[in-house]
Amino acid sequence: MKAVVQERFGPPDSLRLRDVDEPSAGAGQVLVRVHAAAVNPYDWHMLRGDPYAARLLGGMGLTRPKSRVAGIDAAGVVERVGAGVRGLSPGDRVLGFCPGAFAEFACTVAPLLVPVPADLTFEQAAALPMAAVTALRGIRTVGRVRSGQRVLVNGAGGGVGTFAVQIAAVLDAEVTGVCSAGNTDLVRSLGAAHVLDYAREDFTRQRERYDVILDNVGNHPLGRLRRALAPAGVLVANGGGSPGRVFGAIGAMLELAAVNAVTRQRLRPIMPATPDGPAREDLLAVTSLVEAGQLTPVVGRTFALAGTAEAVRHVEEGHACGKTVITVS
Missing domain, CATH: 3.40.50.720 (NAD(P)-binding Rossmann-like Domain)
Structure with missing residues (x-):
């Protein structure tokens, strides 16, 4: 599969589009075919290993990125589910926290995914999680x-x-x-x-x-x-x-x-929401607001997967309007 890979800490230009092995869904996990992924300040902090003190806490790696494939916010379709997963089936449209979201496929645990509201595009859905x-x-x-x-x-x-x-x-x-x-x-x-x-x-x-x-x-x-x-x-x-x-x-x-x-x-x-903390209740609250017509994602710019480095640079500059989204497929 195609994925945006970060082999080292560095600027957005250090990101590379590569062919990598497709992840597999273990027990309690869900494999998602990613259609869109959002870019957050979180992503460029993880890319740069910034601030250095955060490396000591273990979340981003000490000398190189802990996660080889970048990205965290995704929307797509369930491809496969692992043993023990209930309430999700192949073909379901989902959004949520998917480590390695800048790729054609990403794997995450089932509680970090919720259904995509019916009227949203995948780009709009990807803008929601973080x-x-x-x-x-x-x-x-x-x-x-x-x-x-x-x-x-x-x-x-x-x-x-x-x-x-x-x-x-x-x-x-x-x-x-x-x-x-x-x-x-x-x-x-x-x-x-x-x-x-x-x-x-x-x-x-x-x-x-x-x-x-x-x-x-x-x-x-x-x-x-x-x-x-x-x-x-x-x-x-x-x-x-x-x-x-x-x-x-x-x-x-x-x-x-x-x-x-x-x-x-x-x-x-308040620290930005991440998949490390309880998220499902808040994700469901957000999608409920969307379904009630009270919350609409604002997508400012979209980029192709091959343009992910440019998208991260755009967000890092600090003047992005609404959410910046990667269209994967």
Whole structure:
């Protein structure tokens, strides 16, 4: 099968399209014929082995990538199921977390897959797992957004941001989206009552105070973010603005925890959703919102499998609109 392979840590150009052996589905596993795969910041961090401190935790490998085939978010059709798998059969349309998603086939455990909503394309379905689950956790689980609250989403035009704006609007919040000028109409169409062009307006220097801020960018110091937050508000930090390749966002998270201990404001980190944590319940919650017509994936650009390196580079540059997706077959 064709797959995008990473033999070493490095930039997107180190990715290579190769012929590799098709994975097999062991007990409890499902082999998926991948039709589309999404690109996340997670992918370029894994590709570069960045930050270095994360290598010591074992998730990405120490001297070379732990997973030879890149990618994690996929949508496709069940090809085969292993012993003990219930509720999934060959031919089922599924989406979820599939390590090695940048390939024609990928294998994962059954609980990390859910059915694709009927009206979605595979490209739209692939856009959901990591970004939509992260947005759901940031807005609903950590932010605990309620009706009537003022919610600001920094980075509203990106992958997580486009989902977060919609989820906050569904919860009947008054949403302010911060994005580039080119994305203002899109963010408003997703349910934002107010949209700020970050190049012209700095929300941390205005008089408005927000009950919940979801920061996907990390382009403002913590002190200024707190000034934009209501006295008992919640800041949800989505790991943006990593201060270096050695420790990444660890320093920022430590500062968040230290200040949180001495303020009425609640300062909470949220790490992007990954297949290492419980995911099925959140995946089902996301697809339920899609089926109810309350959540729509925004696919900004698509690339062929052979263009995966360019797609990862596009996401790493930090200005992608919505989700960037690889069309596999």
